[in-house]
Amino acid sequence: MFIIKCPYCGERDHTEFSYGGEAHIVRPKQPTELSDDQWAEYLFMRKNIKGLQYERWNHSHGCRQWFNVARDTSNDKIHLIYKMGENPPK
Amino acid sequence: MKNKYSIFSLIKNSFTYHENWQRAWRDPEPKKNYDVIIVGGGGHGLATAYYLAKEHNLKNIAVLEKGWIGGGNTGRNTTIIRSNYLWDASAGLYDHALKLWEGLSQELNYNVMFSQRGVMNLAHNLHDVRELKRRTHANRLNGIDCDWLDTKQVKEFCPIINCSPDIRYPVMGSTLQKRAGTARHDAVAWGYARGADSFGVDIIQNCEVTGIKRKGNNIEGVETTKGFIKTTKVGIVAAGHSSVLANMAGIRLPLESKPLQALVSEPIKPIIDTVVMSNAVHAYVSQSDKGELVIGAGTDAYISYTQKGTHEVIEGTLKAILELYPIFSRLKMLRQWGGIVDICPDASPIISKTSINGLYFNCGWGTGGFKATPGSGNLFAYTIAKNEPHKLNAAFNINRFISGDLVDEHGAAAVAH
Ligand SMILES: Cc1cc2nc3c(=O)[nH]c(=O)nc-3n(C[C@H](O)[C@H](O)[C@H](O)COP(=O)(O)OP(=O)(O)OC[C@H]3O[C@@H](n4cnc5c(N)ncnc54)[C@H](O)[C@@H]3O)c2cc1C
Ligand SMILES: [Zn+2]
Numbered sequence: 001m002f003i004i005k006c007p008y009c010g011e012r013d014h015t016e017f018s019y020g021g022e023a024h025i026v027r028p029k030q031p032t033e034l035s036d037d038q039w040a041e042y043l044f045m046r047k048n049i050k051g052l053q054y055e056r057w058n059h060s061h062g063c064r065q066w067f068n069v070a071r072d073t074s075n076d077k078i079h080l081i082y083k084m085g086e087n088p089p090k
Numbered sequence: 091m092k093n094k095y096s097i098f099s100l101i102k103n104s105f106t107y108h109e110n111w112q113r114a115w116r117d118p119e120p121k122k123n124y125d126v127i128i129v130g131g132g133g134h135g136l137a138t139a140y141y142l143a144k145e146h147n148l149k150n151i152a153v154l155e156k157g158w159i160g161g162g163n164t165g166r167n168t169t170i171i172r173s174n175y176l177w178d179a180s181a182g183l184y185d186h187a188l189k190l191w192e193g194l195s196q197e198l199n200y201n202v203m204f205s206q207r208g209v210m211n212l213a214h215n216l217h218d219v220r221e222l223k224r225r226t227h228a229n230r231l232n233g234i235d236c237d238w239l240d241t242k243q244v245k246e247f248c249p250i251i252n253c254s255p256d257i258r259y260p261v262m263g264s265t266l267q268k269r270a271g272t273a274r275h276d277a278v279a280w281g282y283a284r285g286a287d288s289f290g291v292d293i294i295q296n297c298e299v300t301g302i303k304r305k306g307n308n309i310e311g312v313e314t315t316k317g318f319i320k321t322t323k324v325g326i327v328a329a330g331h332s333s334v335l336a337n338m339a340g341i342r343l344p345l346e347s348k349p350l351q352a353l354v355s356e357p358i359k360p361i362i363d364t365v366v367m368s369n370a371v372h373a374y375v376s377q378s379d380k381g382e383l384v385i386g387a388g389t390d391a392y393i394s395y396t397q398k399g400t401h402e403v404i405e406g407t408l409k410a411i412l413e414l415y416p417i418f419s420r421l422k423m424l425r426q427w428g429g430i431v432d433i434c435p436d437a438s439p440i441i442s443k444t445s446i447n448g449l450y451f452n453c454g455w456g457t458g459g460f461k462a463t464p465g466s467g468n469l470f471a472y473t474i475a476k477n478e479p480h481k482l483n484a485a486f487n488i489n490r491f492i493s494g495d496l497v498d499e500h501g502a503a504a505v506a507h
Contacts, residue, residue: 001400019392040492044344048333074321074395
């Protein structure tokens with residue numbers, strides 16, 4: 001159970017949001033050029049990090065906007081929230 | 091030599107107030123070098139070591155466990171065992187395991203309390219009915235026992251189910267696998283540990299693997315909290331932590347780790363003598379020998395290693411339980427816990443070699459691997475010993491995510507266990 005601070009609406013219980021998986025996975029620019037290995041990387045392989053993970057959330061029961069979250073998956077603490085299109089913090 | 095457990099050893103030990111039982115397994119310090127190292131002392135890891143020693147004649151084996159054996163998902167699951175999966179590959183895998191369960195207590199000389207009390211899978215809408223009937227036929231074609239019950243037969247088989255047509259998700263029928271059931275989770279870990287130990291396997295607890303040393307494409311050994319240990323073959327069976335170990339070896343896996351919860355009620359007199367599962371409303375229940383209702387809840391939607399899970403998930407499950415079994419409405423829940431399950435995109439496991447020589451993974455069992463424990467260990471041992479898959483686990487190789495030849499068991503396994 002944790003609270004997420006939507007960049008548009010403010011703090012809400014996480015049940016108002018939907019999880020959108022690992023962030024910053026870029027859709028291949030030229031899908032027709034991709035090998036099977038590259039498709040597997042894009043579609044299936046995940047970092048599945050124990051620790052700080054960059055991930056996407058959607059405020060699905062609120063403003064319905066997407067945004068990025070940096071959360072520690074070992075304790076569910078949120079360290080940073082940043083907008084779609086922004087780069088992950090260094 | 092291990093003393094055999096029997097009625098005579100029980101009587102004999104009662105004279106000394108059960109204070110002189112032989113240790114079930116030793117507690118050795120790690121050697122400098124092993125032929126095979128198994129990472130993860132859950133049921134799957136211990137079974138792997140047991141079959142490596144017993145069927146493949148390897149003697150210099152260690153199982154490294156970061157906590158205590160069976161303290162992971164093996165000791166946290168709701169112990170449902172069944173083999174009524176849809177696809178041929180899964181049917182082969184899970185029924186191989188079920189056949190091993192049927193002789194396991196004798197095989198291990200350890201009572202794993204395997205109870206073939208039957209498992210029902212309820213249908214709540216037309217689509218469920220069609221899917222489950224299809225599965226019944228598929229199972230029969232694969233030689234797996236499976237019956238279809240209509241609503242009246244459901245009520246006869248398990249009278250406490252609310253079969254009234256005016257509930258939110260009425261019961262429209264059910265599959266029944268009579269050979270399916272439950273087993274005692276701890277006993278499975280302890281039985282395999284005792285068996286493996288008797289063949290000379292070193293079971294090393296409180297020993298976390300912190301690094302995997304490679305030279306080029308070969309394995310050289312593992313770094314642990316008890317120092318470096320040399321080996322050329324490492325089999326990783328770390329459930330929710332599989333990706334963490336893959337990361338140490340520099341490879342990627344298609345897994346996501348999520349909390350899955352279960353809870354038990356206060357103990358009551360026998361009320362339900364089978365296992366009832368329902369994918370659609372996501373509630374399943376059985377009764378332990380102590381009398382507690384064992385209730386399985388769902389996974390959280392996001393990756394987490396917190397081993398607890400959120401309250402809403404339990405609330406959703408209990409709502410469904412109360413509608414299906416109004417008789418439970420005044421029961422108190424005693425305990426709740428979570429385990430971290432490693433979920434594959436196709437809800438099927440990986441029992442496979444990897445691109446690194448001597449590195450093997452057995453993972454992706456997600457929410458439903460307890461039932462497979464003996465079969466998984468048996469086939470993983472084969473894969474490690476022969477450096478090639480057995481025909482029963484060939485389809486469960488890691489390359490299926492590249493070839494696209496997935497074993498899509500979401501319908502049969504993703505929610506249920
Ligand atoms: C709540 C819940 C209910 C479930 N219900 C069912 C069910 O009804 N039926 C069913 O078939 N399945 C069920 N499952 C799934 C089942 O529990 C698992 O698939 C199965 O037990 C996995 O066994 P394992 O031996 O692979 O994993 P585990 O028992 O988790 O063993 C893995 C071990 O690896 C160790 N480890 C991890 N990292 C390291 C490291 N770096 N170094 C050393 N050791 C390490 C861990 O400490 C752990 O002991 C359920 C799971 C949960 C959580
Ligand atoms: Zn919002």
